[in-house]
Amino acid sequence: MSLNEVWEAASATPFIPIVAKDRQFSVGFNLLLLALITGTFFALNRSFFSVISLGLPAALASGLHHKMEPLFAGVSNNAHHLYTLLSCIGFAHKATVQITPDGLRFSVEEGRVIQGLAFLDKSLFTSYTFNPSTDSGFNNLNATPQDDNESSQNGAYPHFVVSLSAVLETLKIFGINELSESNRPRDTSITHSGIASSSAFNAPALLMDRSCILQYAQHGAPLSITITEAGVKTTCELVTYEPDEDEADIPLQRDAIIMKIIMRSAWLHNAIAELDSSTPTILKLSACAKREPYFALSGAGGPFSESTVEFSVDQHNEIAGGAAHGTTQSQMHKVLFDDGSSRARATRAKLAPTVTETFLVSPPSSMGERIQQSYRFALIHKAARAMSVANKVSIRGDRQGVLSLQFMVELDDHNVPAGRPVGAGVKGPNGPVCFVDFRFVPLLDEEEAEMEMDAGVE
Known part of the structure; x- marks a missing residue:
């Protein structure tokens, strides 16, 4: 049979491939992709079931984690x-x-x-x-x-x-x-x-x-x-921890405030520094709106003599009593001056100018006309850092004797002295104004007597 005859016989039964010519590329691409996926599973030694059961939940959890905003x-x-x-x-x-x-x-x-x-x-x-x-x-x-x-x-x-x-x-x-x-x-x-x-x-x-x-x-x-x-x-x-369940603030009775004094924090800081030189154990606070000393801080219980720093609310100098009162070794009165220094005086002199912006003292009838409370000096001294950076301090006390020292701190970006006065509000001329508050529990009479006896024995 000649070649021409073979060609004519084959034309009667044409060759039809399993995959159509127009689909051969897509089928080949899918087979290649399947080979890559199968090879990857084999290399990771993971079955198809484990990949779906473990990988899919992990991917979903990861997506939820990334979408969750921080608290x-x-x-x-x-x-x-x-x-x-x-x-x-x-x-x-x-x-x-x-x-x-x-x-x-x-x-x-x-x-x-x-x-x-x-x-x-x-x-x-x-x-x-x-x-x-x-x-x-x-x-x-x-x-x-x-x-x-x-x-x-x-x-x-x-x-x-x-x-x-x-x-x-x-x-x-x-x-x-x-x-x-x-x-x-x-x-x-x-x-x-x-x-x-x-x-x-x-x-x-x-x-x-x-x-x-x-x-x-x-x-x-x-x-x-x-x-x-x-x-x-x-x-x-x-690392963060869970707070104690019984933790609570020291209560300050706002409806029973009997003393409120606002002054520059520098004056209070200087007074505490002066009293600290005698290493006292007790700080005695005395305030009266009718007679001198109007506002005084005393350090007692230390190995050295008791010292007192007196403040005044008057705007002029005035010698109290007209006669000098002699000072003893056990009692020394110190007076603050405009330059921030303190000097011992035999007579009690009032300050010029005024060191208090607000002076409200209204003790209950059971206390008399003068408020007197005692606190541990070491605890008051822990607020020295706040005294040094604050502009003003609000000294408040309630009927229970709880003392609150609220410091107004003006933050500044330009290295302006922190003692520059500012007006009221949450933002001063140099930066934001923030507050730091200290609260102190007073000493009972028995505790005060015990501390003074211990200091005397030492």
């Missing part, structure tokens, strides 16, 4: 503001932190006789995000975010305990400590109103380029602090 996140362009406020209550190692829509509330206490409260207002942060619906695993706590804005509605806000010492060390992790005016004694700066010199190489200028990010993801998560400076980023994750 709290805050960004501050000035980490030193946070450090300044928290260092005022740095006498304790641990602090209870409460997150509120208005800011962060840090609370420390020692022996249930002293409590320090520092409120980081949301105005200190360039970005402040609070998502209370993210986590619901918090217990109620009858606490308030700020002393002057107490409300029982804040009890449901999340709270936890964190190491305050670790927080302070983290905020100054790059080695830049405090501002120059914070290190300067207050008695040398209260009379200056000019702006201190500043350069590109001093601590305030270096602190301007430091940012701080605080983040708390959920209940039980660590507190994350990220510090960024000059392109260097450091992240610290601090």
Whole structure:
């Protein structure tokens, strides 16, 4: 049979492939893809069932985790503001932190006789995000975010305990400590109103380029602090703890305030520093609106003589009694002058100018016309840091003898002396205004007598 005959015979039965010509490319591509997937499963030693049963839930959980927003996140362009406020209550190692829509509330206490409260207002942060619906695993706590804005509605806000010492060390992790005016004694700066010199190489200028990010993801998560400076980023994750169930604030009866005195914090700081030189164990507070001494602080119980610093509410100098009263070794009266110094005087002189902006004393009839309370001097001295950086202090006391020292701290970015007076409001001419509050439990008569006897024996 010739080739032509074979060709004609084959044309009667044409060849039809299994895969149509127009589908051969797609079929080949699918087979190649299947080979790659099968080879991958074989290399990972995983079956197809295990990949679906384990990989798919993991992928979904990962997607949900990335979509979940943190419970709290805050960004501050000035980490030193946070450090300044928290260092005022740095006498304790641990602090209870409460997150509120208005800011962060840090609370420390020692022996249930002293409590320090520092409120980081949301105005200190360039970005402040609070998502209370993210986590619901918090217990109620009858606490308030700020002393002057107490409300029982804040009890449901999340709270936890964190190491305050670790927080302070983290905020100054790059080695830049405090501002120059914070290190300067207050008695040398209260009379200056000019702006201190500043350069590109001093601590305030270096602190301007430091940012701080605080983040708390959920209940039980660590507190994350990220510090960024000059392109260097450091992240610290601090372990958080559950607060004690019986933890509560030292109560201050606002409807039973019998004493309210507002003055420059520098005067109080200088007075405590003067009394500290005699190493007392007891601080006696005396206030009267009708006769001298109008407001006096005395240090007693120490190994040395008892000393007293007297304040006045009059606007002119006046010698009380017209005659000099002799001083003894056991009683020394000191008077504060305009330059911040104190000098011993045989006569009690009133201050010029006035050192108190507000002086309200209204004791109950059972106390007489004078308010007298005693406190542990060592506890009052723990507020010295707040006294040194604050502008003003509000001294309040209730009928139970609880003492409240509320300090107004004006934060500044330009190294302006902290003693510059500011008006009322949450923001002064140089920066935001924040508050730090200390509360002290008074000494009972038996405790005071016991401490004086112990000091006499020593």
